[in-house]
Amino acid sequence: MKKIRTLLLIGFKRNWVAWLETTVVALFSIWVWNKNGAVNVETVLGSETSFFWPLFGPMLISIRYGFASGVICGLMVIAGVASSLQLNENLQNFSFSLSVGMILTLMIVGEFRDHWHEINQKFNLDHDYMRQKLESFTKNYHLLKVSHDQLEHRIAGERVSLRASVNRLQEIALKNTENRFENMRSAFLNIIAEIVGLEVAGIYRIKNGQIDKSDHAVISEHHVLDLKDPMLKNMMETKKLLTAAKIGKDEIHRSRYQVCIPLLDTADNLQAIAVAEKAKFFMLTPSNVALLSLVSNFAADLLNEHLQVPVLNAQQKHLFEQYMTRAEDNRRQFGADTSLVVFVGFPPKYRKALQEVISFRRGADVYWHCFTKEKEPVLVVLLPLTTVWGAQQYVNRIKELLIQSLGDVSMTISALEREVEILGPLMLGKDKKFISSFVQELGN
Template sequence: MKTHFLRPRDVPELQIWAEVCFFTALALGLPVLFNAEDPYWTQGGFSWPVLGPLLVALRYGFSKGFISILTLLVGQLLLIQSNILDPQSEFNINAMIGYIIVVMVAGEFRDVWERTNQQQSIQLAYVSDRLEKFTRQYHLISSSHDRIEQMLAGHTLSLRESLQAVRESIGKLKERRLDSAAEVILNLFIEYGSIEKAGLYKVENDKIQEPALASVGKMSEPSNSDPLIAAMFDEKELVSLKNPKASSGDSKYHIAIPLIDVNDTIYGAILVEKVKFFALKENTLTLLAVMAGHIGDLLRHEITNPIMTREESPYFKRQVKHANKEAKRYKIPSHFLKVNALSINDESRRLMEYLTEARRGLDIYLYDNEKQVLLILMPLADELEKDGFVMRMNSWCKERTGKTLQELDIIIEQEVAFPVNKDELSKLVALHD
């Protein structure tokens, strides 16, 4: 059974007045019944009837206690006037004034305590509510984090691996047109970008063409006036809700991804209406942007062989420009090496041919067999990886020929870290002409 004894503010008002009347009546009646000769206890040193109003004041505050003590005193005077009490009973006015003051002080103390307690209760309720919300959000984030870890444990979002998958998937297609490759391309973005609802559209003259070539989820009709789409065509790069231009209007898309080549020609666009919240972080957006750029180049050019001959040099030039562009825009490191055999012989030919066979997954080579010149583009390679590759070249040379690169008169004529300025890039791509 629920009790209100320890929580006076929760007691119904009717019950409060009933208790006030009860304690006041006890204080008035018990002395008459048990000590009629001295009902005010003036001979005993302490007026016990005042305990009733005092208890009322301590429990219900100043106003109730003051009413109780006044009722007690008025009641005693009326009893004397009605001859129920001995008219000779001493009514000590000074003692009674003192008792009134004591009850008033006790009542005021209780009111101050009650206000303080109520204020602290409100603060506690606020803090408890905030703690509960924080706890729910913490468990939600923790659960989401665990799911992300579980997902990423079996699939690491590696830029190198994703670009390798892009090249392999597009290279397997019989016709590398956007319409025939649409499903493959969209599936790659779904896998690496955690996209839940998106469509791949053809682009002509910077206009989205309907219908969607491929989609996941039911897409709404695209509008070229959408701020995210407009920002994508304006900036010629991936834009998300974080983009200042896109956030200036109300867009129904989360991400707009252009399939763009190194010449800034947009062949298609992936419009994302729904994506998992953690996919909007910077490294994932960079991954999607770089993937889109590589797909744009693969769709534009028919050559996918990463080891090219002199006749294929225009494509190699475009790949060098693309690597420099990504290094500038996304801070993705890449390196360029020119390996030149000054003395052409069987040993140098053997080594150069072996170097082309030992190519790293994403590296692109331009090999001039006649002049024994090898140009190496190393996308996503930082300074440490480049130095490691040069050391391995020396090791391969020693293992294959028993001589060092220097002894074979093979030199690394150029070592360039991207990004470089436009003039340096022009000189760089002209090295093999």
């Protein structure tokens, strides 16, 4: 029904088709007029038909195409009927009043149609304008959303330097041999705030396995320590870093905290804890959480007076294995792999260079100076959160350092590699079996 109404009310868009339709309708109306014999008012009034059917065609044209087309169609009908009567010598029966009535009717209908068409066009223009505005708004919204997402990823991807974070903590620890926690707690909070965007948080000392409320530092006065919090209890039991980002879709986060951080040293002693009510959620990426775990572990080692590492001697093999175990835990929990490089067999001329290599140690790296079964000196370097590419760059710098220490301009890297065997870079995850068996053979 809607299609029929549309076809009746809306004309063709092509002009030649519209004029062809007008001509055909005019010819048909002339035929109807002549057929009915309605050429005089008296004839019309005396007939059984009470409606002037020839009016229907021009009126339809007037509705479809407007005032001008309707009037032209009506004039064509009147001219056609008058011409046919003239040919039949019956022009005296032509009804002038019917002709005038038809033209007036067509003018009224056509004027109404034109007015309706103008209103319709105005609404269509308004609709098109609003649609364009909506499309523009939608595009701008999506552009803004994409820009916002890119900014979030960029901020989340700008990881705080591990070396810089560790060095800051180490400097504070070296300056303050006593009351280290009191001097380090605020700095540690600031560092982890940079890593994961903490806004409301607190750090507390652990004494005898219990949280010491009096020995603490906070970010924001809105921080509250809730000892009954389920996430805090879980963290104290498991001694693992917990974040709200690990909550599943079907799980309900019932904790007031978004991040719970244990400061667990290499000897598996809980030195302190940090809890945060508010953090920038998009910064809780796996890489940032792994960095947070590593910095927390390093800070815990600094708080332990008996763990002044990370340059280990041959007798501290068990401690190096503990570092490897912790690195493996970080890999399993956060997907952050650790690289390992081994330097085997330093000839006497490289002994001084060996000390320079050790002094080149980066903040979180762990160095173990030991020997093979054949009593060859070995330096094992553990590089936390370091990719194969980063570890290879480290090896290249060490090679350059060894060559420079000799002062021999003729010394080449290939000659150095013949005298000092370099194993690696090895990845703790991929090369775990080889690393474990190799470390077992090392010692005093």
